[in-house]
Amino acid sequence: MRPGLWLAVGLILLFSLFPFYWAIVSSLETGTALFDADLLPSGATLRNYGEIFAAQPFGRNILNSLLVAGGTVALALTLAVGAAYALGRVAFRGRGLLLMVILAVSMFPQVAVLSGLFELIAALGLYNSLWALIFSYMIFTLPFSVWVLTVFMRDLPREIEEAAIIDGAGSFTVVTRIFLPLMAPALASTGLLAFLVAWNEFLFALTFTLSDKVRTVPVAIALISGQSQYEIPWGHMMAASVTVTLPLILLVLLFQRRIVSGLTAGAVKG
Amino acid sequence: MAQVRLEGVAKRFGPVSALADITETMADGELTVILGPSGCGKSTLLRVIAGLDEATAGRIFIGDRDVTDLPPAKRDIAMVFQSYALYPHMTVFDNMAFGLKLAGRSRAAVRAKVEEAAKLLRIDGLLDRKPRALSGGQRQRVAMGRALVREPQVFLFDEPLSNLDAALRVEMRFEIAALQKQLGATMVYVTHDQVEAMTLADRILVMRDGRVEQSGAPLDIYRRPVNRFVAGFLGTPGMNFIDGRIVDRGENGLGIALGDGGWIDLPLAAETRLAGEVIQVGGRPEDLMVEKERDDGKHGGVRLSAEVLLVERLGAETHLHLSVAGGRRIIARVGGETSLRQGETVRVSASVDVLHLFDVSGDRIAPVG
Incomplete structure (x- = not known):
């Protein structure tokens, strides 16, 4: 039983980590060495990493991605917390229907909304700006944020809210001073998911931006060009991929500790 | 305040x-x-x-x-x-x-x-x-x-x-x-x-x-x-209820015939207009007295025989689960040192003035005595 388990774990690890390992190895090689199938890099060098920042505005691309993903998370969570309070705690007619509609929004394939969204963004004058991306990313981030937070908010003990109401707190105070701290784990996990989605998104980023200055990382990597149109600069692309994956891994590790249950322990009963 | x-x-x-x-x-x-x-x-x-x-x-x-x-x-x-x-x-x-x-x-x-x-x-x-x-x-x-x-x-x-x-x-x-x-x-x-x-x-x-x-x-x-x-x-164990009917025996006064063979004498002051009514008699467990069956004729106004089903000894007190004739179960609360045992036939009595009478709709009939 035990050896079998470890074998399975090993296989899964190999399956999921090997591509990343291969990217690291490739990113350290240049020229023809790239095309030798070596498990260890021959003649390892960090030259690729230097070149992506020197030859391209890659630093700028990373900054754009941070701004877009960060802005998306901030906006989505702010809106979702408000919506979740209404949907989770306030009884009103059509609440179930509204939740279903919100869910339905996330069912549309990206391509289906692409052209309509393009018109909208052009009409709003957001084309080729980071706001276009933040705005359009609400389409995928809001539905699941609202759902996760609504469910979480609904499960918070009602008596805590009532105690706060008797203490003289209005809805805004209840949400900001009582619920938000209790929802930290839910906020961390939904925020992280929203960040990942925004960070990795390609199609909208490609469509709604034009110039290098507002490009985000996934598009920038895809558009990294070699010396000639016949050369695909694998080394640069791998170096760029490794560079943008590291922050994500750091983020996940950082927030992993916050995504813990039991924060509400002690609130009710024993 | x-x-x-x-x-x-x-x-x-x-x-x-x-x-x-x-x-x-x-x-x-x-x-x-x-x-x-x-x-x-x-x-x-x-x-x-x-x-x-x-x-x-x-x-x-x-x-x-x-x-x-x-x-x-x-x-x-x-x-x-x-x-x-x-x-x-x-x-x-x-x-x-x-x-x-x-x-x-x-x-x-x-x-x-x-x-x-x-x-x-x-x-x-x-x-x-x-x-x-x-x-x-x-x-x-x-x-x-x-x-x-x-x-x-x-x-x-x-x-x-x-x-x-x-x-x-x-x-x-x-x-x-x-x-x-x-x-x-x-x-x-x-x-x-x-x-x-x-x-x-x-x-x-x-x-x-x-x-x-x-x-x-x-x-x-x-x-x-x-x-x-x-x-x-109110009360644990709860009050016992037994069905009965008020009977007018003329010279011998008013009484309650309990559905299961028992009898309760009502005091002379009780109103005769209640005669014939179907009622429920309520008695709190601590108001019931339980004795071994004896043929000495004394019964203090209440006559009801019962069989001891279960004796629960709590130390300071004892709860007797009794089956009165007709199968209805009642509970009596007696002292901690009772010698009564399971299976014994006993006589249950009570002073009439601590009993409660309720009419068919459940309201108290006042006064009892």
Whole structure:
């Protein structure tokens, strides 16, 4: 039983980590060495990493991605917390229907909304700006944020809210001073998911931006060009991929500790 | 402190009526217990007083103020919840200070109030702890402290002790009673536990199906329940009921023929107009006397033979489960040293003036004797 388990774990690890390992190895090689199938890099060098920042505005691309993903998370969570309070705690007619509609929004394939969204963004004058991306990313981030937070908010003990109401707190105070701290784990996990989605998104980023200055990382990597149109600069692309994956891994590790249950322990009963 | 006055208060949830036309006064400085089985509307009544639920009809007065349309925070009440409802991310100090801070009191005033209340409740050493680091009893004290610092006109308790274990419950019950006397506070206390009700209350409201069945001092309700429901609800073990019919024997006076072969003499004063009525006779377990069957002819007005089904020895007292002729089971509470055993045939008797008679609709027939 035990050896079998470890074998399975090993296989899964190999399956999921090997591509990343291969990217690291490739990113350290240049020229023809790239095309030798070596498990260890021959003649390892960090030259690729230097070149992506020197030859391209890659630093700028990373900054754009941070701004877009960060802005998306901030906006989505702010809106979702408000919506979740209404949907989770306030009884009103059509609440179930509204939740279903919100869910339905996330069912549309990206391509289906692409052209309509393009018109909208052009009409709003957001084309080729980071706001276009933040705005359009609400389409995928809001539905699941609202759902996760609504469910979480609904499960918070009602008596805590009532105690706060008797203490003289209005809805805004209840949400900001009582619920938000209790929802930290839910906020961390939904925020992280929203960040990942925004960070990795390609199609909208490609469509709604034009110039290098507002490009985000996934598009920038895809558009990294070699010396000639016949050369695909694998080394640069791998170096760029490794560079943008590291922050994500750091983020996940950082927030992993916050995504813990039991924060509400002690609130009710024993 | 102030009294709470309810005038025709009703509450409906859609088509369901939770409270029906309740008019009651909870006197200034008294502890009023609202008692009833679950689902009787007692918590709803408390929530309507608190303002957490809106009354569908009627007015609510606290002191001389009509608070019917005021939000909870403006009613000058404080509430202790069954689950304590402490803010889990705040320290004990912040839990107690939250309301005062929102009310815009100065830092120094908040600190002074919280420390005073904490000292009173003996939680002054715990002010920096989070709720999860507290025991059940300590959480209960913090919840009470949060109510105390608001210095409300009325304290509302919603089954505050039901999450505590038995020993702690007795202790906290004592402390709530002591606190109430010390502060001279008006308290409204909801519970389904009749022991809490009997021990704590200056006055009890017994509720059923959204109505107040009876209100009064605990012992008055215990001794003179107005109907079968109240009679059966108060007391453990509960009151025994046996069906019977009132029979007029002319010269020999009035009596009750119990459905299962027993007989109860009614005093001469009893009204003959009741003759022929089908009734229920109620007797509290401690009012029943149980003796070994003897043929000496004495029966003290009540004659009923029974078989001992089970003897429960609790030390200080013994509960006898008896099967009277006809199969109905009753319970008698006798001394701890009884020599009666399972399977024995016994004679059950009682003094007529402690029995309760109820008519077919369950209302008390007064007076019995």
